[in-house]
Amino acid sequence: MVSIGVDMGAKNIKVVVLKDNEVVSKALVTAGLDTEGALKKALQAASGEAGLEYTEADYITATGAGRKDVPMANDELTEVGAAVRGALHFFKDARTVIDVGAEEGRGVRCDAEGRVIDFVVNEKCAAGAGAFCEAMARALEVPLEEFGPLSLESDREIPMNAQCAVFAESEVVSLVHAKTPKQDIARAVHDAIASRITSMVRRVGLEEQVALVGGLAYNVGFIDSLKRDLETEVLIPPDPEYAAAIGAAVVAAERGLKASEGGENS
Amino acid sequence: MTTEYWRWKEYNWKDPDIDWKEARNITVGVDVGSVSSQAVVMTDGELFAYSNMRTGSDSPESAENALNWALEDTGLTLDDIHYAVGTGYGRINVPFADRAITEIACHGRGANYMYGPTVRTILDMGGQDCKVIQVDEKGKVQEFLMNDKCAAGTGRGMEVFADLLEIPIEEIGELSFQIEEEPEPVSSTCVIFAKTEATGLLRQGWPKNDVLAAYCSAMALRVVALIERVGVEEDFAITGGIAKNAGVVQRLTKQLGLVALEPKHDTQIAGALGGALFAQTLAVKEGRVSA
Amino acid sequence: MKANYGYHDGSGDFFITIDSNLCTGCVECISACPADVLEMITDDYDDVVAAVKEEHRKKIKYSCAECKPVDEQPPLPCVSACEPGAIIHSW
Numbered sequence: 286m287v288s289i290g291v292d293m294g295a296k297n298i299k300v301v302v303l304k305d306n307e308v309v310s311k312a313l314v315t316a317g318l319d320t321e322g323a324l325k326k327a328l329q330a331a332s333g334e335a336g337l338e339y340t341e342a343d344y345i346t347a348t349g350a351g352r353k354d355v356p357m358a359n360d361e362l363t364e365v366g367a368a369v370r371g372a373l374h375f376f377k378d379a380r381t382v383i384d385v386g387a388e389e390g391r392g393v394r395c396d397a398e399g400r401v402i403d404f405v406v407n408e409k410c411a412a413g414a415g416a417f418c419e420a421m422a423r424a425l426e427v428p429l430e431e432f433g434p435l436s437l438e439s440d441r442e443i444p445m446n447a448q449c450a451v452f453a454e455s456e457v458v459s460l461v462h463a464k465t466p467k468q469d470i471a472r473a474v475h476d477a478i479a480s481r482i483t484s485m486v487r488r489v490g491l492e493e494q495v496a497l498v499g500g501l502a503y504n505v506g507f508i509d510s511l512k513r514d515l516e517t518e519v520l521i522p523p524d525p526e527y528a529a530a531i532g533a534a535v536v537a538a539e540r541g542l543k544a545s546e547g548g549e550n551s
Numbered sequence: 552m553t554t555e556y557w558r559w560k561e562y563n564w565k566d567p568d569i570d571w572k573e574a575r576n577i578t579v580g581v582d583v584g585s586v587s588s589q590a591v592v593m594t595d596g597e598l599f600a601y602s603n604m605r606t607g608s609d610s611p612e613s614a615e616n617a618l619n620w621a622l623e624d625t626g627l628t629l630d631d632i633h634y635a636v637g638t639g640y641g642r643i644n645v646p647f648a649d650r651a652i653t654e655i656a657c658h659g660r661g662a663n664y665m666y667g668p669t670v671r672t673i674l675d676m677g678g679q680d681c682k683v684i685q686v687d688e689k690g691k692v693q694e695f696l697m698n699d700k701c702a703a704g705t706g707r708g709m710e711v712f713a714d715l716l717e718i719p720i721e722e723i724g725e726l727s728f729q730i731e732e733e734p735e736p737v738s739s740t741c742v743i744f745a746k747t748e749a750t751g752l753l754r755q756g757w758p759k760n761d762v763l764a765a766y767c768s769a770m771a772l773r774v775v776a777l778i779e780r781v782g783v784e785e786d787f788a789i790t791g792g793i794a795k796n797a798g799v800v801q802r803l804t805k806q807l808g809l810v811a812l813e814p815k816h817d818t819q820i821a822g823a824l825g826g827a828l829f830a831q832t833l834a835v836k837e838g839r840v841s842a
Numbered sequence: 843m844k845a846n847y848g849y850h851d852g853s854g855d856f857f858i859t860i861d862s863n864l865c866t867g868c869v870e871c872i873s874a875c876p877a878d879v880l881e882m883i884t885d886d887y888d889d890v891v892a893a894v895k896e897e898h899r900k901k902i903k904y905s906c907a908e909c910k911p912v913d914e915q916p917p918l919p920c921v922s923a924c925e926p927g928a929i930i931h932s933w
């Protein structure tokens with residue numbers, strides 16, 4: 286069984302190829318203006334790495350905001366559902382899945398089968414998403430990949446008053462002028478976003494185990510702040526930003542199997 | 552790279568026809584805002600003098616500077632003043648104030664004086680916040696809403712766009728009308744996401760003026776949503792820095808289907824003016840001057 | 843006077859409206875709130891009324907999250923405690 290999961294995001298297109306329940310290849314392509322071309326490019330890159338043509342796949346499932354625009358897909362899956370299945374593929378005992386991407390943050394509670402029980406989304410406001418960290422790293426003039434590790438060097442809690450990313454940029458600049466050490470500012474930023482994510486997750490009811498997926502799962506500073514705030518361990522799968530694509534591929538494999546069984550029976 | 556955006560002339564003004572020596576009740580209102588500070592001097596219920604200047608890094612000093620400038624060449628000193636009210640963001644840091652009153656109440660009272668007793672809804676769009684205030688015929692606040700959490704719908708949001716498009720902020724209003732057809736508004740409320748959206752539009756080949764128009768109209772939409780939460784009742788007035796940006800104001804009044812009143816004085820003094828008016832009443836109430 | 847404390851941002855409208863014409867100053871809402879969001883103030887017209895604390899005004903979506911679980915919608919403690927019905931949440 287070869288299945289493909291496509292995560293058609295607004296910015297990036299991610300494709301994962303799954304063979305016998307193992308991730309064998311993946312690809313990420315920026316959507317840009319020609320989304321159709323980008324989609325084909327991503328599909329060819331991932332399937333090429335797996336040594337096949339994407340047309341040879343048994344089943345393709347699409348997810349993401351643009352999931353309707355994947356003509357080669359057999360069907361589709363919601364982003365929330367896909368992220369949960371992606372997380373549970375690695376941690377079958379996870380019951381709370383936190384998904385924080387550049388533009389959205391989500392908290393989901395699910396059952397053992399990966400069915401969504403409840404979820405909360407924070408969207409359309411950068412304060413509760415990865416874009417907040419990106420903007421603050423820029424204001425602090427620290428490369429994004431160093432921003433998380435920098436935060437770990439701090440042992441001081443300082444509050445951030447601004448909620449809005451635009452106002453928080455000015456606050457970061459004035460903290461720099463006030464000679465506040467950069468690592469303490471980095472920690473304040475991660476503490477701020479973690480506390481917003483935590484209060485969102487508490488609305489769905491925190492249940493162990495907790496898995497974190499999405500782009501912000503690469504940020505060790507955020508992970509550290511989040512663990513402290515949630516007062517629990519947080520599990521992170523390999524390639525956390527591919528969680529939705531992996532989830533879609535897992536579901537595609539199940540659906541493909543069902544379809545072929547149905548076909549044999551008839 | 553950072554230009555001075557909310558660029559306006561600092562100045563002071565006094566009414567040459569008023570002789571303060573004949574006045575029985577002399578009061579001051581000082582509004583220390585996040586961007587600008589004003590001091591207004593009133594004599595027996597009449598506007599006598601005022602100043603309008605930038606807020607410095609220190610609130611008490613900004614308050615004193617604004618007062619001293621308003622008093623310049625009037626012959627008045629602080630000792631001649633019966634009552635002083637501090638308002639605005641830095642109101643608790645006005646050293647000579649007898650009382651601090653919120654900018655909401657002061658704005659309501661000031662707008663009542665400035666626009667007359669028919670004004671019912673006031674929209675104040677400042678550098679870092681946006682307020683909607685409903686007042687009665689005496690300028691007493693009936694309902695208010697203040698949004699200082701989110702940069703969308705504030706001068707700061709516009710500044711981010713001015714920076715992105717490299718256009719001086721005071722030209723935005725006019726340029727936003729130099730378009731062939733009114734574009735769809737930018738769909739993101741969040742300034743950070745709107746910026747990403749605008750970058751995408753530029754990459755698609757949109758002219759800068761169209762992007763400006765799309766943002767001015769998006770900003771108008773956000774502010775209309777805030778006004779509608781409180782409800783708009785005529786007469787309607789707009790104060791604050793954005794009142795000077797026709798690109799937003801015209802789109803906003805069109806969406807509301809209303810005309811905004813023309814102000815009699817600089818709209819930026821509304822808060823300080825209200826403070827001075829409160830001070831007039833308080834001076835009598837607390838026995839500083841005889842009624 | 844109706845005071846709308848809170849904000850509107852990209853994710854929605856989050857306002858607590860307190861009507862000082864209805865508020866009797868009984869302080870029941872203050873002890874009812876588990877997140878310590880409310881306080882009594884003397885407003886500009888010398889009325890002693892309930893208000894949202896300054897430090898919560900820019901984050902009430904998060905401050906009030908505890909009382910708003912997604913799976914059920916229990917009555918809000920502050921709203922229930924207010925006999926004259928002076929408190930309204932917009933979300």
